[in-house]
Amino acid sequence: MKREEARHRAEELVNKMTLEERASQLRYDAPAIHRLGIPAYNWWGEGLHGVARAGTATVFPQAIGMAATFDEELVEKIADCTATEGRAKYNEYSAHNDRDIYKGLTFWSPNVNIFRDPRWGRGHETYGEDPYLTSKLGVAFVKGLQGDGEVMKAAACAKHFAVHSGPEAIRHEFDAQASAKDMEETYFPAFEALVKEADVEAVMGAYNRVNGEPCCGSPTLIRDTLRGKWDFQGHYVSDCWAIRDFHENHMVTSTPAESAALALNSGCDLNCGVTYLHLLTAHKQGLVTEEAITEAAVRLYTTRFLLGLFDETEYDKIPYEVIECEEHIALADKATKESIVLLKNDGILPLDVNKIKTIGVIGPNANSRKALIGNYHGTSSEYITVLEGIQRYTEGKARVLFSEGSALFEEKTEPLALVGDRLAEAQIVAEHSDVVILCLGLDETLEGEEGDTGNSYASGDKEDLLLPKSQRDLMEVVAATGKPVVFCLMTGSAMDLRYPTGHFNAIMQLWYPGARGGRSVAEVLFGEVSPSGKLPVTFYETAETLPEFTDYNMKGRTYRYMEEAAQYPFGFGLSYGKAEVTDAVIANISKEKDLPTVQVKVTIENKGIYNIEEVVQLYIKNADSKYAVHNPTLCGFKRVIVKAGEIADITMQIDGRAFTVVNDAGERILDGKRFEVYAGTSQPDARSIELTGIAPIKLELNI
Numbered sequence: 268m269k270r271e272e273a274r275h276r277a278e279e280l281v282n283k284m285t286l287e288e289r290a291s292q293l294r295y296d297a298p299a300i301h302r303l304g305i306p307a308y309n310w311w312g313e314g315l316h317g318v319a320r321a322g323t324a325t326v327f328p329q330a331i332g333m334a335a336t337f338d339e340e341l342v343e344k345i346a347d348c349t350a351t352e353g354r355a356k357y358n359e360y361s362a363h364n365d366r367d368i369y370k371g372l373t374f375w376s377p378n379v380n381i382f383r384d385p386r387w388g389r390g391h392e393t394y395g396e397d398p399y400l401t402s403k404l405g406v407a408f409v410k411g412l413q414g415d416g417e418v419m420k421a422a423a424c425a426k427h428f429a430v431h432s433g434p435e436a437i438r439h440e441f442d443a444q445a446s447a448k449d450m451e452e453t454y455f456p457a458f459e460a461l462v463k464e465a466d467v468e469a470v471m472g473a474y475n476r477v478n479g480e481p482c483c484g485s486p487t488l489i490r491d492t493l494r495g496k497w498d499f500q501g502h503y504v505s506d507c508w509a510i511r512d513f514h515e516n517h518m519v520t521s522t523p524a525e526s527a528a529l530a531l532n533s534g535c536d537l538n539c540g541v542t543y544l545h546l547l548t549a550h551k552q553g554l555v556t557e558e559a560i561t562e563a564a565v566r567l568y569t570t571r572f573l574l575g576l577f578d579e580t581e582y583d584k585i586p587y588e589v590i591e592c593e594e595h596i597a598l599a600d601k602a603t604k605e606s607i608v609l610l611k612n613d614g615i616l617p618l619d620v621n622k623i624k625t626i627g628v629i630g631p632n633a634n635s636r637k638a639l640i641g642n643y644h645g646t647s648s649e650y651i652t653v654l655e656g657i658q659r660y661t662e663g664k665a666r667v668l669f670s671e672g673s674a675l676f677e678e679k680t681e682p683l684a685l686v687g688d689r690l691a692e693a694q695i696v697a698e699h700s701d702v703v704i705l706c707l708g709l710d711e712t713l714e715g716e717e718g719d720t721g722n723s724y725a726s727g728d729k730e731d732l733l734l735p736k737s738q739r740d741l742m743e744v745v746a747a748t749g750k751p752v753v754f755c756l757m758t759g760s761a762m763d764l765r766y767p768t769g770h771f772n773a774i775m776q777l778w779y780p781g782a783r784g785g786r787s788v789a790e791v792l793f794g795e796v797s798p799s800g801k802l803p804v805t806f807y808e809t810a811e812t813l814p815e816f817t818d819y820n821m822k823g824r825t826y827r828y829m830e831e832a833a834q835y836p837f838g839f840g841l842s843y844g845k846a847e848v849t850d851a852v853i854a855n856i857s858k859e860k861d862l863p864t865v866q867v868k869v870t871i872e873n874k875g876i877y878n879i880e881e882v883v884q885l886y887i888k889n890a891d892s893k894y895a896v897h898n899p900t901l902c903g904f905k906r907v908i909v910k911a912g913e914i915a916d917i918t919m920q921i922d923g924r925a926f927t928v929v930n931d932a933g934e935r936i937l938d939g940k941r942f943e944v945y946a947g948t949s950q951p952d953a954r955s956i957e958l959t960g961i962a963p964i965k966l967e968l969n970i
Contacts, residue, residue, distance in 0.1 A: 288300050330392050345598065392641075398452075442478070531563060607788065630738075753773045869917050
């Protein structure tokens with residue numbers, strides 16, 4: 268169904284409603300209008316990495332893990348599976364007259380905010396720190412979720428618009444000050460791409476203000492940029508209870524009616540919260556017009572018609588049995604395998620199960636279900652922890668010993684015990700093992716959204732990049748045994764890995780690998796699959812060198828602007844093979860709308876003995892313009908299978924936007940003719956070259 272037809276039908280239906288009925292439909296929990304045959308509809312749904320909070324569903328790796336795959340096709344398939352399971356649930360729930368929260372077809376995903384600071388607790392909901400990677404994966408997700416059928420399969424939502432990445436503790440009152448250059452260069456690109464390239468159906472505003480205006484009531488953001496400059500045609504939804512913040516925390520209005528009016532008049536159609544209960548009062552006070560209420564209702568009903576909610580559709584017969592079907596579980600396993608990032612390996616990996624008699628699995632995250640799933644997750648019918656995955660893989664071949672080693676962050680595991688009550692057991696297990704798998708990290712109780720975590724001291728953010736003291740003590744005890752150690756980190760963000768780097772034989776970043784993630788982790792550990800993930804964020808040496816958390820200036824942040832060496836750089840990740848880009852040439856240059864499009868032919872060779880997948884990456888640097896980003900930036904990536912001893916040729920494209928810069932006025936312009944292009948399996952920075960022993964191929968290009 269085309270938008271024009273859907274809007275026409277929406278206008279006809281809304282015109283039959285009274286003003287009171289129209290206003291009632293602007294709430295996330297829109298009530299039924301029985302006289303018009305309209306059922307109740309709850310707009311609040313979550314689908315970040317599988318259908319969330321609506322019962323049993325396939326739980327994929329958390330979004331940051333999906334980002335580490337650098338795999339657009341995979342992300343699109345995950346979103347399509349999410350939409351399929353969402354449809355199956357909606358079909359059955361609505362047939363049973365269950366119109367509850369989380370059970371509709373409007374999913375408030377993806378989160379395309381930029382993970383600009385590793386302390387932010389919600390960063391694991393994002394696709395990392397790079398606008399280009401975030402844009403590409405976000406577009407893929409939206410296309411997969413919304414589909415290309417006669418009607419929309421499910422509605423995606425780009426959140427949180429805009430300039431939003433912590434701190435969580437003060438988000439309801441915080442004013443993010445961002446320059447026009449930083450907004451156009453960093454904070455806007457992913458949202459613009461989702462609107463222009465993927466036709467995302469919804470955009471959600473952030474809690475904070477941006478340069479003085481609350482995001483859910485910002486004429487500059489909503490009216491001028493989103494609807495004006497980008498021609499966004501969908502609906503705009505507030506973050507939950509964010510409009511209440513206008514008068515309670517931001518103090519830009521005095522009453523709920525004034526807050527409702529500011530949001531609606533700025534273009535916010537849907538209120539997640541209760542402040543729009545005051546819209547009729549605002550209308551009586553002359554603060555909003557009937558036309559504004561009507562327009563918001565029409566936009567919302569346009570979405571409902573686009574979803575086919577008042578028609579028979581091709582998706583009505585999707586059976587409930589697709590929930591956690593074999594195909595979806597296999598896709599989740601594939602995603603987990605592609606997401607794992609190997610950061611260090613002195614040759615210990617892959618492990619040979621035929622040569623190991625006893626494996627010690629140690630750590631609070633080794634047998635933790637919470638560490639599998641991240642936040643905004645569904646309920647799985649089966650969970651396979653790292654311990655369980657290793658036990659299954661080695662059954663009948665090796666003995667597996669286990670010790671929790673420590674609590675996740677508390678001083679002890681038993682309330683009546685002494686501090687460090689599991690350290691001795693961890694030492695014993697290590698001493699009795701041929702190799703140790705040490706599983707540490709965080710979970711959603713320590714990093715996540717304000718109000719959703721048990722991390723009350725930082726409201727979901729991290730105060731620093733260190734693991735909790737209980738885990739640091741455990742690392743020292745295990746290291747002191749002198750046994751070979753594979754360090755497995757389960758977090759959604761960058762941590763300080765100086766100690767593991769200096770003391771352990773291998774380091775694997777597992778993220779939050781999904782409900783059955785432990786099975787795939789074991790397959791990677793024992794060499795069934797080579798790790799192929801790449802870091803979508805920078806691992807810094809310490810947070811002490813970072814700007815203040817509340818400083819939204821990008822100077823010194825992320826791989827694009829940092830001046831010191833990273834601990835582990837963005838784009839870095841080892842494999843069991845030895846892949847190297849051995850040649851790269853400019854294959855073709857064309858122009859469209861005065862912007863160049865460049866084809867690069869890349870040759871990659873696997874000089875190792877393992878079959879692998881590798882991510883070829885292109886980076887670009889403007890060598891002329893004073894407005895150029897400080898470091899070379901990602902402008903292309905492609906996953907490729909390279910068997911042992913084989914050579915693969917691939918062609919990659921650099922789009923015209925990569926050749927532009929942003930001036931201080933926030934204008935994207937062409938400025939300069941000389942460009943450096945790098946083709947490799949990592950960034951062209953000195954630290955990546957040090958870690959891989961390989962320098963990307965450098966090309967010089969004149970446009």
